[in-house]
Amino acid sequence: MFFSKLYAPTLKESPSDADLIGIKYLIRAGFVRKIAAGIYTYLPLGWKVIKKIENIVREEMDATGSQEIMLPIIQPAELWHESGRWEDYGPEMMKLKDRHDRDFTLGPTHEEMITAVVRNELNSYKQLPLSLYQIQNKYRDEIRPRFGLMRSREFIMKDAYTFHADEKSLDEYYDLFYSAYDRIMKRLGLKYLAVEADSGTIGGKGSHEFNALAEAGESTILYCDCGYAATDEKAEYKIETIKVNEELLPMEKVETPNVKTIEDVSKFLKVPRKKIVKSLLYKGKKGFILIMIRGDQDLNEAKLKSYYGDQTIQMANPNEIMEEFNVPVGFIGPVGISKKVEIIGDKSVEGMKNYVVGGMENNYHYKNVSPGKDFNIKLFTDLKMVKRGDLCPVCGKLLKEKKGIELGQVFKLGIKYSNSMNGVFTDEDGKSKPYYMGCYGWGISRTLEASVEQLHDENGIIWPLSIAPYQIMITVVNFSDVAQKEIGLKLYDMLKGNGYEVIIDDRKLSPGFKFKDADLIGFPLRITVGNKIKEGKVELKSRLSRDKKEITIEDTGLLMKTVEEMLKNYNPAEKIGE
RNA sequence: CGGGGAGUGGCGCAAUUGGCAGCGCACCGGUUUUGGGAACCGGGGGUUGCAGGUUCAAGUCCUGUCUCCCCGACCA
Structure with a gap:
């Protein structure tokens, strides 16, 4: 081309x-x-x-x-x-x-x-x-x-x-x-x-x-x-259920004015996030579901949807919550919530006692809440978004x-x-x-x-050999120069004859322009035909390195072999990958 | 769907208080150049997203509308 x-x-x-x-x-x-x-x-x-x-x-x-x-x-x-x-x-x-x-x-x-x-x-x-x-x-x-x-x-x-x-x-x-x-x-x-x-x-x-x-x-x-x-x-992840031998304390309703997020609650009540339980209200085909998960963990909606086999499950929106339960988002909790709401717990809250939850009333939270005593959790299942640092479920090392x-x-x-x-x-x-x-x-x-x-640098694209639009670019520095043009065309025919996909830059542009374009488009191999032809040489350069190889034009056997080798050794993912 | 920003030659942008729509790149013609996005001379290309309105005069102000971008739409 x-x-x-x-x-x-x-x-x-x-x-x-x-x-x-x-x-x-x-x-x-x-x-x-x-x-x-x-x-x-x-x-x-x-x-x-x-x-x-x-x-x-x-x-x-x-x-x-x-x-x-x-x-x-x-x-x-x-x-x-x-x-x-x-x-x-x-x-x-x-x-x-x-x-x-x-x-x-x-x-x-x-x-x-x-x-x-x-x-x-x-x-x-x-x-x-x-x-x-x-x-x-x-x-x-x-x-x-x-x-x-x-x-x-x-x-x-x-x-x-x-x-x-x-x-x-x-x-x-x-x-x-x-x-x-x-x-x-x-x-x-x-x-x-x-x-x-x-x-x-x-x-x-x-x-x-x-x-x-x-x-x-x-x-x-x-x-x-x-x-x-x-x-x-x-x-x-490898779930480690905490067994706490605390005595059950009496539930207490505390005023928490304008304290909505876990962060706020943690600061206001001076309780670590781990001792707070988030109550997340979702709505699916079967109605409302309240999910209890530890304050320092995130819910994985995919696991929730998969558990219920219901892809339509969505977080209930604030207006809906207000209409249905007459409580603003932020103060939802399991205690005293309508019976038609199914309460399930993430594994992270299994065994927890005496924790903080929303008060089901604007500006209130409950302290020292325990399941079995103050409300019931239907069952515990894994609903947690696993993070870096959690334990590998297979071998127990850090993920x-x-x-x-x-x-x-x-x-x-x-x-x-x-x-x-x-x-x-x-x-x-x-x-x-x-x-x-x-x-x-x-x-x-x-x-x-x-x-x-995955594969690029500051100059442009770097194509893997198997999907590069063309494998080789012949940059003829000055296409108006008869000798350069002839050698470029000869090389072009020879490479095509050997089964390569080749582009020859025959444009009447300055050399810098052509080099920039070649790098931007990302040809694995560039052959430069320029003033080195006076010494009977052309230059071969991989897109991956700055090193250039000068090869005598006369020795077509060596030239083809070098092309073949350079392309064979061209493996961008190895050099740049990640 | 909510909040914010923006629409001006192909691309990137400018235009003061409402007062001749401009610049760079790209494009076309020419001269000189040719090893990392060349220089000079000349040239073409616009209904300023669209539809209305205000005004002697609108890219600029007003109303509506479309599109594009960013953040959010969930972690109580």
């Missing part, structure tokens, strides 16, 4: 609305353009990288025996009513109506669609297991799209779905996809962690995430040297924390969708059964940004 013909408009300044280094570089280097919040256009360089990522993913999917298909983006609402997710997924969905006022959604995901497609003709155990996948656009109406391609409203995703006669077969495929994802990460050349994950709105049990490590990542990963790793939403960008996730769906949507097959015994399902997503467009987030 001649640079003069490439449509890659580079910019000296970043657009003012770019919020992460990755999207800044992708825009400046001419890979993408933003069209609206969370909606992007891929220019030739960006699309070339996308296709390379797609191909790696496609090859690994094909290798598992999965078959590629293409489902529609526009999906009728009735399928979502069947699964119950028209409400559950609700606000996240881009919805539209046709001229007859019928409801549709732009697919945020395709579990409903795939089930609808296969349920008519996948009806015998002899057809199972079946594995299908597609690569296409997804649409999610994010509350606040941001971080470039990481949280966008339109994005490209690979999603695979598998169908099984029994759980054992599902487990086998789950492992198959798990190792395929491992290979994808390795081929992409990114540093990553595979972690246990919460299954969220998708539903089902059993899930792992594949996270590319990067500071800008939105996922928090708790991990341990012993090999345990999980997202913060999923992470467990560490890193930020990651979630690229892939594998789920065991079980029979959730086949059950609600009547996806059944006839088994050997002649009985009709819902099939077990698995689903496996990979964020293609997000991978583009994740790579840049």
Whole structure:
């Protein structure tokens, strides 16, 4: 490719609305353009990288025996009513109506669609297991799209779905996809962690995430040297129940004027945060739930939703609380609260006595409250947001924390969708059964940004070899110089002949401009054809180092060998990673 | 959805009290340059987000509306 013909408009300044280094570089280097919040256009360089990522993913999917298909983006609402997710997924969905006022959604995901497609003709155990996948656009109406391609409203995703006669077969495929994802990460050349994950709105049990490590990542990963790793939403910890041999003290109601937060209560009553119990009021499908958790801990909503199997659970809003309980937020507590509220406790409060809770009245708290005596907790379960420094659930050592960008996730769906949507097959015994399902997503467009987030320097992007739009840039310092031009073109043909993807900078620009562009776009290898040709030499430079190798042009064998070696030794994640 | 900020050539920005819409980059033509974003000369490109209003006169003031960005929307 001649640079003069490439449509890659580079910019000296970043657009003012770019919020992460990755999207800044992708825009400046001419890979993408933003069209609206969370909606992007891929220019030739960006699309070339996308296709390379797609191909790696496609090859690994094909290798598992999965078959590629293409489902529609526009999906009728009735399928979502069947699964119950028209409400559950609700606000996240881009919805539209046709001229007859019928409801549709732009697919945020395709579990409903795939089930609808296969349920008519996948009806015998002899057809199972079946594995299908597609690569296409997804649409999610994010509350606040941001971080470039990481949280966008339109994005490209690979999603695979598998169908099984029994759980054992599902487990086998789950492992198959798990190792395929491992290979994808390795081929992409990114540093990553595979972690246990919460299954969220998708539903089902059993899930792992594949996270590319990067500071800008939105996922928090708790991990341990012993090999345990999980997202913060999923992470467990070694629970040490405290046994206190205190005598039960009589409950006392104290005035705490304008003292609302745990911080305030702790200061005002001169009680450590550990001796205060937060009462968090939530509302789900079954009504109000009051969660008791120790004052110095945070609630993990994902665990709560998962415990109740209700994705609609939300914190009750202040107005609602006022209307229902006639008490302002901040003074909610378990003592004397309406019987229709279910009270459950986090493991952190199990065994605690004589603690402080909200007084169920403006400006009052209770002291020396104990369950069993003053109120009842239905049960204790783990609802805590695990943090750095908590104990590893496997080996008991301190957990560490890193930020990651979630690229892939594998789920065991079980029979959730086949059950609600009547996806059944006839088994050997002649009985009709819902099939077990698995689903496996990979964020293609997000991978583009994740790579840049992980691999860049002050001059621009650094591409892993496997997804670099071109591997080699030939910078002809002065293309008007006949000798330079000739050598540049000869080199270009030779490299292309050897199977490399090459760009030659034939633009009539100053050398500095060309070098800056080459670094910004991030070619793994740059060959400079300049005044050194007078000594019969060209210069080879890796994007990763400042060192240059001068090679005699005449010795084409050595030249090709050096190119090959430099590219072979080019491993940015090793040098820069994290 | 709440609070704050902002919309001016493709990009980044300026415009005093309401008084000729400007600068840098990019783009086009030309001359000289060519090893880390070259210099000079000349040139094109705008309904100042949109719709109304006030005024002799509106980028600037008023009303409405759309979009973008930041913070929050949860830890009582």
